[in-house]
Amino acid sequence: MASIDSFKARQTIQAGAKTYTIYAIPQAEKNGLPDASRLPFSMKVLLENLLRYEDDRSVKKADIEAVVGWLENRGKTEVEIAFRPSRVLMQDFTGVPAVVDLAAMRDAMVALGGDPQKINPLVPVDLVIDHSVIVDEFGTPKALADNVALEYERNGERYTFLKWGQSAFDNFSVVPPGTGICHQVNLEYLSQTVWTKPFEGHEVAYPDSLVGTDSHTTMVNGLAVLGWGVGGIEAEAAMLGQPLSMLIPEVVGFKLSGKLPEGTTATDLVLTVTQMLRKKGVVGKFVEFYGPGLDDMSVADRATISNMAPEYGATCGFFPVDQKTIDFLKVTGRADDRIALVEAYAKAQGMWRDAQTPDPVFTDTLELDMGDVRPSLAGPKRPQDRVLLDGAKPGFAQSMETEFKKAADIAKRYPVEGANFDIGHGDVVIAAITSCTNTSNPSVMIGAGLLARNAVAKGLRSKPWVKTSLAPGSQVVAEYLDKAGLQSSLDALGFNLVGFGCTTCIGNSGPLPAAISKSINDNDVVAAAVLSGNRNFEGRVNPDVRANYLASPPLVVAYALAGSMQIDITTEPLGTGSDGKPVYLKDIWPSTAEVQEFIEANITSTLFKSRYADVFGGDQNWKDVEVTEAETFAWNGGSTYVQNPPYFVGMEKTPKPVEDVVNARILGLFLDSITTDHISPAGNIRAASPAGAYLQEHQVRVQDFNQYGTRRGNHEVMMRGTFANIRIKNQMVRDEAGNVVEGGYTLYQPSGERMFIYDAAMRYEQEGTPLVVFAGKEYGTGSSRDWAAKGTKLLGVRAVIAESFERIHRSNLVGMGVVPLVFQGDASWASLGLKGDETVTIEGLAGELKPRQTLTAKITSADGSVKEVPLTCRIDTLDELEYFRNGGILPYVLRQLAA
Template structure:
């Protein structure tokens, strides 16, 4: 870990007032003619490596930070960096300030060429932030609360806005309640608005109240597809003074599949809510300079093989390789044979193969896609000119970049595949699916000898058995952005219809595209009629089945499954298939391409070998096989060429933020500040700024704290953060009951992330967490000390608060691993925890704790709470926090129940001067608020 450049900070009575510049994409209409590079005429500082230059594209001039010039002035060899690291390097050059980004940070990227790995932590500032509604609501809640706080300080609430562009796409709330009819879409939208009106009222207010913040309303598309097709620009621009600055389009998102936009050469990945809020408010994202695994692609896909088959193969290979926490970058001549939508399919599943991102460089295919989706000619010309000027344009004959390690795939070796029955990396060749299911039925599901068992379905003239496909869903950002696989699905439906095949009656079918453009080209081709005939009517534009919003199965189907303990199957074109995720009624879940989803709906079972057994009997009485209805690659390509046009994208996205009549009819209350509804159980004003003064108070040490929890190794943010269903017999359930909310309307912690009262009650409430203060007991409980009374962690924390007693938590190694969930840190702070003492921390959760004003403290050497003999009855005082500096040591005095004391030294993991500033201000949100109010 690097130490921040030393800097004497202002006295604690004054917070920094530095304000980042607002960035906007600014595509213009005039088409440029040519590009030319010259030295910038600006008198501004060129940085340590003289990189500031001017790029002329047609009639417009852009300031940019030249990598070739920096290479000549001390960064020799950087032209051989992976393209993804060139993006990071440009970011460091542009933001070099001697504090958050130093010349040594920049040189560390050059040093990477020799070591191909690094433990250097850098400050990275993405161009923009992407959010979906589940994870985005808390961020907007915090912005609204900041406005109230500024007003309370006598400042102007108008000052509180995102400082980089933020787009929030409402795509996670639609569920497949209705399906298989022409009215399914309308009915599902109606239900969605009824369920989520409180949240939507709040987001609609935010869309009107905040600058630099846009909301894409429900019923429009999935955030990642909207990002790919419209929001992303590949090269971003902003106006700073009289200059227009050009730089790589980059983003972080509050959804893990933000990586999809890497297919368009936009470096992006998913982060936790606190990181996203920090980026939104102009603060840097802390990250290590990553290892970069090069994935060489050669050859081309064979006839009948889809992009989905390819990505399932890539995911399997990279999981075996081990790329967690690393960048993956694709290279090789195989890229010449991949459409950009195919690349986006691979990039999308980076979370499934474990990488931070799956990056594709800019090349001619990038330019082709930008034009095909209706981007302006000027933007396309800027992308080409900028990428070529920076050495970021992939061209034939270029030497391969230097990578940490590589692996290779001949695309010609890819075969039709699915993945399942539980994990996305468990690829199964289509020829082996039947065998795979039989093996899982006997092994994982513990039902040997039951493959042929079938049971009657009440009120129906069919029976049901193990492996029967009860859900067939064309869904998810992974595949619905790719016209080739959606057109293929439509052609399979058309050919099956012509043969007289029908979907089996027990299959719940659904089509949930990622954008309205999909509907346009399916309608233009006439294929939507064929999909409708097979039951794949439009159900909504959103994530649906892939995130568990598959909706209920028909009652008689659900009863047959559960009463007879059947292992039913789902086949979906999604990216995740963990057990219990898709539907509580379905145990075996297989990921597949959209055309295979249609095929399995026709077959009705995963106990059929689609390569050798018939899907069904045609209207002529003859068996129909998959090969009889599978379209040729030539047919698919011809249909795509004739039916997918740039005008579709321009038309659909011209009014993308306007919304339908539902959205327009939502009443917006409040003006610059939100009119909080005290009775709402979904959105509440959080207490982060209660009593906030213009200047932070003096820091103090922790005195006589009680221990809220003793935890062992590998406590994850899934253990800490509220997630899943809300139990009636829980503090959160009791709270909702007190608000006259019935258990049937509890919804989930995810849907209630905008209400801190629910979320803090669910912190440390995981049913599998083990507080070692209570031996042999699972769940979110603790002992109230000195009483020794066992009670829920939330209840104990509130009693300690009433007594004026601060709290600490002790843990083992790798504390906070898992998804970087904001509520794992927010909930910890709201419970009154002042410090977490652990043997080691996961990097992002450590940062999030500091961001919420909680001190992460690390045991030295091999010390642990176990070696100290703690049982939770002790009190703890921590000396040294009142004058904290980056990575200093503090002293903890532990007083045991018998009165004896022991003093130990701990490393304070507040690692940088920026983090010291956050901590002095009580967290990143008060820090930014005071900065903007100053």
């Protein structure tokens, strides 16, 4: 907390029966921060953070003045500030490696002669185990129990490790498997909107804020909690008390007016907003929603929009505190004194929004009348590729021509062994109600249940080739669907509960039935998935499915009934009813009024209080996990899930000077929009891959491989899976016809031999040859994945040279000691004519490096000719420079603590 109070912001407020100390922006405005009240609400959260932590070291008076100076420059002037979030949120995929790193730091601290107990989270950390359940069983009443049993069988080692962490570390809590998705548990239970902490005899109140190791941490912006996704690397730094270095952002205001028309959902709204903001270009910016449209918009609808911030590219999608925030806190069972504090605090701080609130100042604005929103999907490959529902059929036909080059085969059908049906292109083989985006929203979940009820009443059934699943984001959803009498109708269509967690959206869709999978692969069928998720990148949902569409939960059910993207469900029947007549979507679509009626009748605070009463206790499976309590972890050398990583091997108390990159080889040449899914190991582990070979060498059967996400605590598996995505295209690697070969291959130089990227990297390492990677625009889009940076580092890559970077991945590379560089002007590796057999020397790293300095790359072709290329070093801040000089953020923090 602030040891200096330059603007005399400290004051007390009364809320209920209690008195709290706050750092009041209106007070600071009177004492030297003119017009601070005109700032966007999201910027006020940053301003309060700096007022509270002013210490003349990490936060100076000038930093605070710079936030108010934003009113003049609107974020166009680059100013670095240090932000300290109130807490950290993790899910198990990204949380396990973070806890592994903490455990490794305890060992390293012992090696440096220090006290391992110094390694503890210094802010509250919640880890929600939600990413490990897989949809193996589906469409039966026992699917949930069977999937949970398989989850524990596969993940015993990881769960033992996490339970050890729960007992070993202070300030660290674990929400056990089967509770829900981290973002929904965060929204419904963990978040408080206003946080409190005792300090020097006072109870200090301040805005709830967080960073999370999942990019959809932004979902809680819908509850006026400022938070965003960071890599595990940054999250670990925040856990260990390091301020997050950030540039004061531009803030784009998104004005909402009007109301959604009948027949549309919050999902249709969010897909429209996502497309508009992607087109606008908001990467690295804050987005803040305002306008009269917020007056009647529920927190659930807001959270749906905020959740998709990574898909529209923004750092956050923020909604301010208003009466709807208070209503949500009440219905979800928050404590009365906390609700009173949220209202009193927001009003005292000028952070309360109502119909009379003047619009804040923004960098730029755009506007949507929600009355113009129409039913939509997004696909077949990207969340921003919105198609109107009535355009989905022609859109798929166009994709068959342009994306998949199979227009001539569009009408062909193929037999399925042992089945009484055939399959064809565009057949929906997965229909999944899943993911945090929509399962947190009662309006679309009740809507799906009512549509299922109406369909069953008409005698409709899901098509037999559709793998149906329902994976709610919290147990509350299952409870209200059951209470409303709607789960039985969903069951009748095959939408039985399969688990509480993040399933299909992250590739945990489980295998398709063997005969269907075989027919798809034998006949190169372009099969489709329709899911209520937020991600639909190619190769992500299921290895057998190439066309993936995001849709609202009711539309997921509708497409399960129709069974094909080649049906226009707005005009063609979904099927034939029990009376022999065609049934259309309009015949079974529930009205907005009926949905609202069901919400009011079935969703109560009692429901939330009972479901979250023992949230950290877990079920019997969790209680049965045995652990030995100790301050350092007893590593098992034979474990294929959890290993002590090599980041601190041979580390000394002071870092060695950074050297230039000399005569590096090129590991990959990539085009635009390479996602962290392409770079980082994700999804299934193939037997014929370096990671598959490693597991088999360690006596793991192929059926027990699990998938990459569950093995993030083992660097040996993860580095072998880096750049190993089946759909990644390294432009260096071509077949005899000159076409780019898909998959994780490179050409080892100078021989030009084709091999797996991992194998080539290890051979280069033995020779002492450094590596670089070249890429196009928006390198590293998608989820924040620390392994996209960790794997890059462990493969021996010193620098990534791209046309532009996604915010989180750039930061993660620096956090691992890999330098991100961008071409200047319109230059690119393609315009330079690079083929991949060149050597690269980067000069200027060894000198007095400054943030965003221009460096020179000398690129030598095989014929000996040399090109000198100017590059901007995207180490953006002085803090990042310190991390880079130390070889990464973890060695930096460890040296600080050891000193």
